[in-house]
Amino acid sequence: MTTTDDYAAYIASLPRVLAGAAALFRDAEGRVLLVEPNYREGWALPGGTIESDRGESPRTAARRESAEEIGLDLPLGRLLAVDWVLGTARPPLVAYVYDGGVLDGEQLGSIKLQEEELLSWKLVEPAELTAHLPGSLGRRIQEAYRVLESGEGTAELENGSPAPR
Template identity: 75%
Template sequence: MTTTQDYATYIAGLPRVLAATAVLFRDAEGRVLLVEPNYRDGWVLPGGTVESDDGETPRQGARRETAEETGLDRELGRLLAVDWVHGTGRPPLVAYLYDGGVLAEDEFGAIRLQEEELLSWRLVRPGELADHLPGALGRRVLAALDVLATGSGTAELENGHRVDR
């Protein structure tokens, strides 16, 4: 074997990890924009999977997915949270959550849902997020809101729980 073949074999044997992105949009009252997918139960944030085969970065994937799903094509703010989510029946997931900012009233009127994937959208108060976003996703969104409220750095999470070091 040549060195190139050894390296290719090494890379092929590494564990796989999925990369997902989402964007946290809010209104002037602090409510969070959620979307309802047609391919699973419940609610999610706008976003999706990074297309790494195309060389896409998580930030680029978040913007692309949000524009495709909602028609909102905006420059994204800072990274609010990174979450390592263990897989059940799938590889682990690294979830990146970006700040989409506060949308003006007319921007909500301009939302155009991607009918192939989404049924509806709604604005949810932070105190009601756990009812709509159970588990790691709900905890991730609450951690991101905390980052915004405190002005602290990016939240490092594992399964939606803060990693305090």
Template identity: 70%
Template sequence: MTASDFATYIAGLPRVLSGAATLFRDADGRVLLVEPNYREGWALPGGTIESESGETPREAARRETLEEIGLDLAPGRLLALDWGRAPDRPPVVAYLYDGGVLTGEQFMAIRLQQAELLSWKLVPRDEITAYLPGALGPRVLAALDVLSTDAGPVELVDGRPA
């Protein structure tokens, strides 16, 4: 195979979008959610992995946490990996990391990215799916289950166990 043939082959491969987020909690187990200004529903601190720069999912989760809520915290272990499908876009691979339990001082230090976020709140487990659209709610619940059992990362498809 020539270099040109290989380049053509690579260009023809399916594209997959990728994102990374971090799951932060308080001492009562409530989950930190952020309210985007560009779409309905709430989200976790996170976003797109900048693969052009060679960014890894873990690096993206840390960068997005710093950009969105102003906290420079290294993500903990990987809790969930989710393959998401939608008819109007390429598949999405979402990495969800443990951010741990934040202290009162850390909550007081949150500074929202004004260009993208309106507010933040702490939400109990039983209200997660009311706030998080699509597969994100089930993804977060699956990640919370991983935390409660000390199991390894869970593999998901559209937020459900694979």
């Protein structure tokens, strides 16, 4: 076996990890924009899978997914949270959450949902996020919002909760 073959075998033996990215948009009152997928229960932020096979970065994925899902192609702000989420029926997930900024009335009025994937959208008070977002997703977005409001650095999370230090 050559060194190239050894390296290819080594790479093939590594564990698989999924990666996703989303944008946290809010209105002038601080309410968070959520979207309702048609392919699963609950709500989510605009976002989705990082297409790393195309060389896409987490930031680029969050912006692309936002443009596809809600029709707003806006530059994203800082990274708010990174979450390591263990899965039982899937490989682990690394989820990135970026600051999407504050949307004005005109931007909110121009939202166009991706009909193939989404049923609706709404603005939710930060205190109500965990009622709309299932499990670790709700905790992740609450932590991202907390970091955004506090001006702290990026939140490092495990299953939606602050990582142990």
